[in-house]
Amino acid sequence: xxxxxxxxxxPSLIDEAFMRLKAAAEAKSESSCCERDDEFREQAKGExxxxxxxxxxxxxxxxxxxxxxxxxxxxxxxxxWREHGASxxxxxxxxxxxxxxxxxxxxxxxxxxSIWSELPELSEDxxxxxxxxxxxxxxxxARAKVLHIVIFPDESNPSEDFKTLLGxxxxxxxxxxxxxxxxAHTQKNDGNIDLGxxxxxxxxxxxxxxxxxxxxxxxxxVFYYEQALHLIWPEEIEAEHIAAFEDVAEQVRNMALTAQxxxxxxxxxxxxxxxxxIQGAGN
Numbered sequence: 001x002x003x004x005x006x007x008x009x010x011p012s013l014i015d016e017a018f019m020r021l022k023a024a025a026e027a028k029s030e031s032s033c034c035e036r037d038d039e040f041r042e043q044a045k046g047e048x049x050x051x052x053x054x055x056x057x058x059x060x061x062x063x064x065x066x067x068x069x070x071x072x073x074x075x076x077x078x079x080x081w082r083e084h085g086a087s088x089x090x091x092x093x094x095x096x097x098x099x100x101x102x103x104x105x106x107x108x109x110x111x112x113x114s115i116w117s118e119l120p121e122l123s124e125d126x127x128x129x130x131x132x133x134x135x136x137x138x139x140x141x142a143r144a145k146v147l148h149i150v151i152f153p154d155e156s157n158p159s160e161d162f163k164t165l166l167g168x169x170x171x172x173x174x175x176x177x178x179x180x181x182x183x184a185h186t187q188k189n190d191g192n193i194d195l196g197x198x199x200x201x202x203x204x205x206x207x208x209x210x211x212x213x214x215x216x217x218x219x220x221x222v223f224y225y226e227q228a229l230h231l232i233w234p235e236e237i238e239a240e241h242i243a244a245f246e247d248v249a250e251q252v253r254n255m256a257l258t259a260q261x262x263x264x265x266x267x268x269x270x271x272x273x274x275x276x277x278i279q280g281a282g283n
Contacts, residue, residue: 002049002280004049004052004056004277005277007052009049013048014041014048017043017047018044021040022037045281053272053273053276054108054268056272058110062107062111064107069106073102073106074099074102078091115261119264122253130255131245135242138248140240140241141199143237144212144214145196145197146195146198146234147178147193148195148231149181150230151187152227153229161229162222162229165222166222168181182233206223207225210230210232211234217233220233
């Protein structure tokens with residue numbers, strides 16, 4: 001149990017932060033990160049403690065919103081809850097909690113705005129510097145525009161279907177038009193042979209591994225994937241690259257501003273933490 005300046009932290013807040021951090025790391029690495037659970041747990045504790053400290057500072061430094069403002073926001077909140085199916089009985093039972101959370105939210109909004117209003121405006125040079133420091137964010141994966149033949153083989157005797165695709169492959173290697181052969185032989189219900197642009201995002205995916213091992217306008221070997229036999233033919237391939245600053249300038253401005261604001265709150269939380277009484281947080 002963690003207690004911050006006399007306020008007990010709900011363990012579910014830490015659990016939610018832990019799951020979010022772990023899921024984000026696993027999505028990025030495409031593998032399980034169980035060996036990093038302790039790291040994620042400590043990071044989650046830190047995030048929640050910082051949030052509590054900032055919330056306490058907002059309550060200390062920001063006056064309670066006036067009754068009319070609270071009433072307007074409270075009625076709007078009730079309407080939104082009703083639109084999402086909440087019953088009047090439920091709303092009545094939670095009226096005091098909803099109001100308290102609303103007041104805390106309004107206070108926090110004013111608090112962070114007061115912090116952000118004091119930050120210097122980022123210049124073009126600041127944006128370019130941030131872009132250079134975070135170039136990996138703007139890395140664009142290789143992508144390919146793909147035509148495709150799929151055959152669903154008879155599992156009891158798949159050899160004929162395999163031979164059919166081998167024959168098609170030989171024809172393409174001899175100069176035949178892949179698109180025409182694909183239209184004639186694909187077994188997709190809609191007859192569509194054009195998969196459009198596919199980005200190379202799943203390194204361990206069989207289909208993408210095969211596709212991005214090919215050169216432009218090179219037919220693949222016959223391969224088996226998700227209960228079907230496939231031939232693929234990349235019409236165009238764009239190599240992996242980092243997007244130019246000019247192409248992502250607006251995104252850079254938004255991300256740099258968000259980072260600046262987040263860092264300002266983080267630094268304030270660190271100052272508050274030095275003065276705080278925190279129990280049960282470990283190291």
